[in-house]
Amino acid sequence: MGALHTSVPRWPAEIPAVDPAGRAVALLAFGAAGKRLLTAWRAAVPERTPVWSHVVDRADDDSLGLLARQVAEARVGWRLMLAGPEVDVLAARSVAIGLGVLDAEIRMVVTGAARKRVFCPHCRGTTETAAPVAAEVPCAGCGRRLHVYGHVSRRLGAYLGFMADAEEVA
């Protein structure tokens, strides 16, 4: 896939500021590097703006459930800031946009992109891996050999995989 047309996110080097237009801010950080960013953001939130703030190890059912409950309680005017490894930030953004949050309401910083989740369109399972784009990984759901493709779904927060040998004669 040509570099010009990939949907693999290119994360800006710049750290975004807290949106001064927000009436309430939620901060969610993953891991130690994310926590440092969160601490700086927290200090920058205007004094009277309510802040919801959590540092967690990773985006799992517990932490994503926590975020989903916060979005469900939020009123329009709310902003979300995410910091941490790409795999966790993408998963958290996926939950937020699935609940109707817009890109204009989310600011993100990625502290590393070593790990990724790969979606298998054959069994619809998701496999976490440290493999790079264009490598192959076995699907955790169905065992097929998946080629990790240079396409990232915003909705799923995952890379697309597809069966590496689909066109070979069995």
Place this chain on the structure above:
Amino acid sequence: MTAVLSAPPAAATEEGGLLLTVAGVEEAAPGIRTVTLRRPGGGLLPAYPPGSHLVLSCGDRRNAYSLTGDGMAAPEYRISVLLCPDGDGGSAFVHALQVGDAVVAAGPRSAFAPVSTARHHLLVAGGIGVTPMLSHARAAARWGRSFELFYGHRPGAGAHRAELADVCGPRLRAFEQAAGLLDALGAALADQPMGTHVYVCGPAPLMAFVEETAAGLGWPGDRVHAERFSAADLDPGEPFVARLARSGGRVPVPAGVSLLAALEAAGVAVPSMCRQGVCGECRLTVTAGRPLHRDLYLSPPEHASGDAVMCCVSRSLDDELELDL
């Protein structure tokens, strides 16, 4: 809601053109006429996204009128038109229609559709601006979407009040005083669940109130949708030259003459409709030079990128603007 357009009348054979018969006329409120249109031979009319409008040929003009149905394919289209005695004649044309008259229409065209990913729809209508909201409310009720409609109108002049009460039930909040409407809207905009989108159609002060209040409460522009009547009165602008990249022509555009009118006078055919920077029909690709955007159609990022221009109202910041023509 109406937009008054000043293009030549549509030919009945135009692509998407519809020959329709007036099947009913009734007064929806004082000064507001509801017209029902059908195919002469009967049969379903094209479906449309809620908030769409029908472009009706009204004598020598073409006017866009909001369709008030839920958008499902049906044998009738309904429009409701406020008589504007000082207008350009479109509303007088509609008010003179009688059952059995033939009319030519194009469309429907969608420029004010509900956002499919919204968790809740906050609809705001002022006066005759209720017409696209009736369409939105009907569709939202039909498909079980979460919504609420704030409707402000003059005492006794609330078009479609009874139908809306039927469609919306307790989700309709009607006001006969502007102050009451604005207070209630201010409170509503301050307390909407995440994922809400707001839609407004009505007089300019109401639209400005919603946009400014929402922005002040931290609503991103992407959540605020306004169905505009027309662009504000525009100044004549500075003269410039349109350079035609493909044909190699040069068309001078004097002050007070639109780029669209100058191109037409030079024999360059450009599709157009509203001529007010609203409909999106006359979009041209810019290959060099910086456009001076004055339309309401392109988004702020599209304005910033500068690679397209709505030639009916927009002009050029530079002495020359190169177009892909």
